[in-house]
Amino acid sequence: MEEFVVPIKDGEKPTKKTPDKSTWKRTKEKIARHKPSQMPEFPKCNHFTGAFQCRTLTMRDVQKFHGLFYKRPERQHQNNFILRNVEIKNVQRRRSREHKTKEKSQLLRTTKYFVKTTAGDKVPVCMNSFLSILGVSRFRVNNITNELKKNGEVVERRGGFRKKEKYSTQKISIMNFINTLKCVESHYCRERSCRKYLPSDLNVKKLWRIYSSKNKNLAVKLSFFRKIFNTQYNIGFGTPRTDVCSTCLSLREKIKCEMDAVKKNELLTEKRVHRLRYKAFYKKLQEKDNDILILSFDCQKNLALPKIPDQSTYYSRQFYFQNFTVVKGHSRGPLNPSTVTSYCWTENEYSKDSNLISSCVFDCLRSTDLTLYKKVRLISDGCGGQNKNSILVAMCHSWLWCFAPNNIEEVELVFPVTGHSFLPPDRVFGNIERRMKKIEEIIKPEDVVKIISEYAMVKRVGIDCEVGDFRKLARSQFKNLTSWNFQISQSKRIIFKKAKRTPNILTRGESTYRTDLGKSQVLTKKGVLMNGLNPDIIEKKNLVSLEKKKDVEKLLTNHFGANWRENQQLEFYRSIIDNTSAEPVPEEEVCEFVDGCSNLII
Numbered sequence: 001m002e003e004f005v006v007p008i009k010d011g012e013k014p015t016k017k018t019p020d021k022s023t024w025k026r027t028k029e030k031i032a033r034h035k036p037s038q039m040p041e042f043p044k045c046n047h048f049t050g051a052f053q054c055r056t057l058t059m060r061d062v063q064k065f066h067g068l069f070y071k072r073p074e075r076q077h078q079n080n081f082i083l084r085n086v087e088i089k090n091v092q093r094r095r096s097r098e099h100k101t102k103e104k105s106q107l108l109r110t111t112k113y114f115v116k117t118t119a120g121d122k123v124p125v126c127m128n129s130f131l132s133i134l135g136v137s138r139f140r141v142n143n144i145t146n147e148l149k150k151n152g153e154v155v156e157r158r159g160g161f162r163k164k165e166k167y168s169t170q171k172i173s174i175m176n177f178i179n180t181l182k183c184v185e186s187h188y189c190r191e192r193s194c195r196k197y198l199p200s201d202l203n204v205k206k207l208w209r210i211y212s213s214k215n216k217n218l219a220v221k222l223s224f225f226r227k228i229f230n231t232q233y234n235i236g237f238g239t240p241r242t243d244v245c246s247t248c249l250s251l252r253e254k255i256k257c258e259m260d261a262v263k264k265n266e267l268l269t270e271k272r273v274h275r276l277r278y279k280a281f282y283k284k285l286q287e288k289d290n291d292i293l294i295l296s297f298d299c300q301k302n303l304a305l306p307k308i309p310d311q312s313t314y315y316s317r318q319f320y321f322q323n324f325t326v327v328k329g330h331s332r333g334p335l336n337p338s339t340v341t342s343y344c345w346t347e348n349e350y351s352k353d354s355n356l357i358s359s360c361v362f363d364c365l366r367s368t369d370l371t372l373y374k375k376v377r378l379i380s381d382g383c384g385g386q387n388k389n390s391i392l393v394a395m396c397h398s399w400l401w402c403f404a405p406n407n408i409e410e411v412e413l414v415f416p417v418t419g420h421s422f423l424p425p426d427r428v429f430g431n432i433e434r435r436m437k438k439i440e441e442i443i444k445p446e447d448v449v450k451i452i453s454e455y456a457m458v459k460r461v462g463i464d465c466e467v468g469d470f471r472k473l474a475r476s477q478f479k480n481l482t483s484w485n486f487q488i489s490q491s492k493r494i495i496f497k498k499a500k501r502t503p504n505i506l507t508r509g510e511s512t513y514r515t516d517l518g519k520s521q522v523l524t525k526k527g528v529l530m531n532g533l534n535p536d537i538i539e540k541k542n543l544v545s546l547e548k549k550k551d552v553e554k555l556l557t558n559h560f561g562a563n564w565r566e567n568q569q570l571e572f573y574r575s576i577i578d579n580t581s582a583e584p585v586p587e588e589e590v591c592e593f594v595d596g597c598s599n600l601i602i
Helices: 025-033 059-069 075-084 127-134 138-151 168-179 204-214 222-231 246-257 261-286 354-366 390-402 424-437 445-452 470-477 546-560 568-577
Strands: 086-090 109-116 122-125 196-198 235-237 292-299 303-305 319-328 340-346 375-379 410-414 457-460 493-498 505-510
Touching: 059 075, 059 109, 059 127, 075 086, 075 138, 086 138, 109 127, 109 138, 122 127, 127 138, 168 204, 168 222, 204 222, 246 261, 261 375, 261 410, 292 354, 292 424, 303 445, 319 354, 319 424, 319 445, 340 354, 340 424, 340 445, 354 390, 354 470, 390 410, 390 470, 390 493, 390 505, 424 445, 445 457, 546 568
Parallel strands: 196 235, 292 375, 340 457, 375 410
Antiparallel strands: 086 109, 109 122, 292 319, 303 319, 319 340, 410 493, 493 505
């Protein structure tokens, strides 16, 4: 839903970076003018008693009074300090001047001066002593007292924008124009941010031209328009959208073209339900509950090695470095090595399949302290070849029964609405890729691990994390998928609970996020002991094809020369290429893009 632009509220700051005026030469000179030019002088007069008691002060009193005056090198602060330590009274009685030939101006008031001691007492002093202690002129004090008597306050009128009233009409006109703009709808739910975004095909200069064409009588310069835009609003310009939900785009275009009111209302209802459904998913991801541990996980895109500036890399096959990341906590939590765990491996060690994904999640669950939680919520995308399958279900069974502490009552698998699968790991991937773009050459896998370690705790698969054969476990110990009372492809949630009467795990699938309509079921075969749900360990295997080895060898020869094998940095590539044994590379399993809920239940 599109929203109109709204000015920022009082006390809020625009996200646009404002200039640091404290570093300006003009500001430094202004501050220097209001700093002390010399040390305070002790009173030279001989006033001990009576109206003036200057000689009763100590040097400590003089230094403290002087320091309080120059504590803030601002003219307005110093003026107020002077007014707090003087007393102004009107003249009560005057003498006649009958014999004077020339008339002299007579004072209309008298001023008394005081110095505050370290004990907090105000000591009356003469004017010369007051001026010597503060290091100010007589004219400055007189001007301050005159303005206070005349206007009732002392306001600094020097500097500032003196044409504010002249341009107030233009400012109001510009704000009224900006308020008519509509912000584009954000693809993901970021409730924490108050920043709004205009369409990506606009900019400040285009908006200024549109405003000038509509308001020729109140035309302003581009700099003035830009200042209002940056200081009075918290808005920016979006980037061209990529990876947008197909359902959202399809419904939007159908609504534009539909002329029948009834069908148009149906499309609007369908779009609203779709919006409510993916918002319900993000509420699951954003939920803050001390009894629930949220683990969101995803695979980063294949990172090609070696990363070199040679243009032939665009046409050549390369070795892949894989990164699987698990983030602990809700989507608004911090991202640092204490909450982010990255499981790394290269393609010559393991293939990126459901066995490896399940093993990494299994290791994360076993290595996490769960004594404070009652429920574990696992959130991932709906890729059938990696996450949304019976292999991950078998892993959840194995962990909940054999390794979960007694305080864990439930495990919940949550999958997003197709097209709205932005997860916290994607933010980590963005940081890693932005960091890698700034590096021209990345040769060794250790270099990639070093970059990832800046944002996550790194575990090497096969060394810090064993890979279990959960696929074999699912096929041998669990019922056939056709006998399950729910379909994994159409489930948005899968809930696992320990049975109270029998030693088993009850599982149910739900096609919605808010309502529970499914029935629990035991998925293991009859006679299967739950204590035996331990997977076999899969050893490292070389799964690199011979064609890819030839391409990488040619690339290394062109870039590093024919003697590239003697380079110690290329030991990783030499060990793979010289290994003549190769196994057929398994075909990647196709991800599921089925949003299997066709009703209006959320």
